[in-house]
Amino acid sequence: MNGYxxxxxxGLITLIVIGLVILLIGSKIVNYMNRPEAKEVLQxxxxxxxxxxxxxxxxxxxxxxxxxxxKEEGAKAIADGENISKKIVISYYKDGNQxxxxxTDQVGNYVVxxxxxxxxxxxxxxxxxxxxxxxxxxxVVPDTVTITSDEALSYNVEDGVVATDNSGExxxxxxxxxxxxxxxxxxxxxxxxxxxxxxxxxxxxxxTGGIEFKDGNDLVIxxxxxxNYTYKYSLDGGITWKDASLEEKINxxxxxxxxxxxxxxxxxxxxxxxx
Numbered sequence: 405m406n407g408y409x410x411x412x413x414x415g416l417i418t419l420i421v422i423g424l425v426i427l428l429i430g431s432k433i434v435n436y437m438n439r440p441e442a443k444e445v446l447q448x449x450x451x452x453x454x455x456x457x458x459x460x461x462x463x464x465x466x467x468x469x470x471x472x473x474x475k476e477e478g479a480k481a482i483a484d485g486e487n488i489s490k491k492i493v494i495s496y497y498k499d500g501n502q503x504x505x506x507x508t509d510q511v512g513n514y515v516v517x518x519x520x521x522x523x524x525x526x527x528x529x530x531x532x533x534x535x536x537x538x539x540x541x542x543x544v545v546p547d548t549v550t551i552t553s554d555e556a557l558s559y560n561v562e563d564g565v566v567a568t569d570n571s572g573e574x575x576x577x578x579x580x581x582x583x584x585x586x587x588x589x590x591x592x593x594x595x596x597x598x599x600x601x602x603x604x605x606x607x608x609x610x611x612t613g614g615i616e617f618k619d620g621n622d623l624v625i626x627x628x629x630x631x632n633y634t635y636k637y638s639l640d641g642g643i644t645w646k647d648a649s650l651e652e653k654i655n656x657x658x659x660x661x662x663x664x665x666x667x668x669x670x671x672x673x674x675x676x677x678x679x
Contacts, residue, residue, distance in 0.1 A: 483522035552614035567595035
């Protein structure tokens with residue numbers, strides 16, 4: 405075989421076949437790219453191809469919070485070097501139906517369509533606007549509250565708690581672990597909006613023993629401790645009042661009234677008759 409071995413001949417034939425396949429594929433690619441529609445696609449990606457461009461301002465996907473104001477960023481159109489952005493027509497769609505504007509009252513997806521003509525051609529672009537709600541509710545709990553053992557039995561642990569949300573729909577609850585036993589209670593409160601966003605805050609409630617009287621040769625009044633507490637007692641039915649300490653000893657008889665003020669306002673009182 406003219407000096408070629410069988411193996412060499414097989415290899416040569418293989419190379420020839422591969423070359424023919426490459427030429428065939430290359431020819432098909434060239435023919436495909438020369439299609440009119442292919443040329444049009446390439447031209448539309450070249451901003452200088454026809455001198456007519458339409459570009460969105462901002463991002464293709466825009467996010468806005470529920471109940472927040474949607475700000476239209478618009479688009480920019482240039483035709484033969486002239487800015488014709490004022491000719492752009494903007495329309496809004498939801499679920500394929502045209503609407504007057506984007507409603508941010510509810511979570512949802514919208515499409516904004518931009519159309520402009522240079523007198524010969526019409527160009528259009530679209531933007532997706534997503535109204536979302538991923539913000540946690542706003543939860544406010546009162547500062548430390550001090551109550552007596554008697555008050556603890558009927559005290560509402562949710563008293564003074566306020567929850568709000570940007571959606572307008574929010575609920576809250578507080579775990580009631582409060583008892584009449586003297587001590588400090590950490591109460592967990594949670595708020596949740598309609599989308600399931602949650603937040604929790606702790607409030608502190610201090611339970612004191614209230615006013616106690618210990619009768620002996622002298623009467624001893626033991627007042628509860630509390631932030632900004634002041635103490636007084638009266639020996640004439642509340643006509644006149646005297647300042648008292650946390651533990652006040654009194655050598656008197658008759659009706660004795662003990663009074664507790666918080667920030668100068670009435671907090672509690674108790675009466676004891678000493679023979």
